[in-house]
Amino acid sequence: PDTPLHLLRWHPDYRMLDLPSTPVPTLERLHAIARSEGLRFVYLGNVGAHRLGHTYCPNCGDLGVEREGFALRSWNLTESNACRGCGERLPIVGRPPEDYVPIGPRPLSEGFRDPSRVRSPPGAGR
Structure with a gap:
């Protein structure tokens, strides 16, 4: 599980x-x-950015790790990777690096591909 x-x-x-x-x-x-x-x-x-891309504590439901794509937005676990809300140990290997800085708010359009700017490969549409 x-x-x-x-x-x-x-x-x-x-x-x-x-x-x-x-x-x-x-x-x-x-x-x-x-x-x-x-x-x-x-x-x-x-x-x-979707709520089902995050890690939640299976015991109390608190947000443990918030992600946006492959980036961490926040890390809300203790030093032993336990939930800050209830103490449940989450089976997560490792921790963010010591110099980790969470990403800040940004426009939703940043980092997403604009379909109108994508060129079709040669021969597409034949």
Whole structure:
């Protein structure tokens, strides 16, 4: 139950620009199914800043690790990787580096691809 499961959103790129991205509601349903089957650490990826990309304490529900994409927004665990709210030890290996500085607020558009600026590869659309 403590093995993390990452559900990643597929998105069109390179030579497969004609197919749609995986709908976020589909990933949210898969997340709910995995959790109902007993997995405690299920994450959504490639969906931007989404609440289901964070780590929550399985005991009390407090936010333990907040992520935005591959970056950490906040680390709310003790030195022993336990929940600050209830003391539950989370099975997380490692910690952020000593010089870690969380990312700050930024516009949602920053860091996301603007579809109007993506060029099709040669021969696409034939």
